[in-house]
Each structure stands twice: as structure tokens, then as C-alpha cells.
Amino acid sequence: HVQLVESGGGSVQAGESRRLSCVTSGYTSTTSCVAWVRQAPGKQREGVVSIDRDGRATYADSVKGRFTISMDANTLYLQMNSLTPEDSAIYYCVAAPRYSTSCVEPLRTVWNYWGQGTQVTVS
DSSP states (O other): OOEEEEEOOEEEOTTOOEEEEEEEESOOTTTEEEEEEEEOTTSOOEEEEEEOTTSOEEEOTTTTTTEEEEEETTEEEEEEOSOOGGGOEEEEEEEEETTSGGGTSTTOSOOSEEOOOEEEEEO
């Protein structure tokens, strides 16, 4: 069973950077894949970046060139640069078994495992 705990959210000014962290347990790259999903008030969930079963990262057009996903040991990171108010949302770290559709089709918003979310507010 995969468990995910995010941290690093907060309030920032437009143009600033923020790094989100997600400590994982029960996850291995050979059995699961991971992603970041966000949801802003009144908007649908949006896939921010996902890593498929072959280890390829796909970024949403809205964050391409500004956000970077990385992983170190059991922690997943999302480095967010040049933040804008449109990036304000609750950010979720998510995961799914490697055989799932989410590990094949990029930027899906249907995942098996979700963290509790961390709020990012850009003003």
C-alpha cells in the first residue's frame, strides 16, 4: 500500500519559486508511477506533471519550462519557478500501480493513491 505525505506549500509572491515535497512509503519505481495533480477553487483537477512506466515525464503546457519533477530516495519533489496567480491551487502527490492506465496516459487525474494535498497561494 502506497502512502504519500506532501509538504512545502504556502503563500508566495508572483515570480517567486517554491519546492513541494512528497514523502512516499510503499512506493518503488518498478511497481508504481507518480505524478503531481492540482485543483484550484471552482476548477477541475489538472494534471501538472506525470511520470509514466518508462520513466518519462510529461508536463502540462501551463507549467512547461517552469516546473520540474524529481525524486530522491523516497521523496518526490516539484520545483516550481516563476509562479503566477494562476498556479494557486491545492497540489496533490499521487501514485498508481505500474499496470494502471495512469502509468501509460500522461496527465490523467484518476489515480489510486493520493496525499492530503498542500496549498500553494500566489499573489
